[in-house]
Amino acid sequence: xxxxxxxxxxxxxxxxxxxxxxxxxxxxxxxxxxxxxxxxxxxxxxxxxxxxxxxxxxxxxxxxxxxxxxxxxxxxxxxxxxxxxxxxxxxxxxxxxxx
Numbered sequence: 001x002x003x004x005x006x007x008x009x010x011x012x013x014x015x016x017x018x019x020x021x022x023x024x025x026x027x028x029x030x031x032x033x034x035x036x037x038x039x040x041x042x043x044x045x046x047x048x049x050x051x052x053x054x055x056x057x058x059x060x061x062x063x064x065x066x067x068x069x070x071x072x073x074x075x076x077x078x079x080x081x082x083x084x085x086x087x088x089x090x091x092x093x094x095x096x097x098x099x
Contacts, residue, residue: 011027058080
């Protein structure tokens with residue numbers, strides 16, 4: 001039996017507000033057919049994340065699968081790079097040390 005190749009895409013997680021679902025933004029550079037200028041095309045995909053491990057800002061690899069819901073047709077295969085978390089909050093320009 002021959003194994004079908006599944007479609008895979010690399011993108012960044014832009015929303016993790018839903019349970020077991022992530023919104024992944026995939027950007028592709030293409031050439032305009034007439035003007036030959038490089039164009040950045042963006043598309044959002046709803047991807048299934050069974051264990052809720054990915055967060056906003058993570059770069060992930062998604063694979064096409066059977067329909068899981070009305071909009072979900074992708075699964076997160078692996079997290080390629082975790083997002084860098086910022087520590088601290090807004091300081092409003094005030095200094096921490098007043099001495």
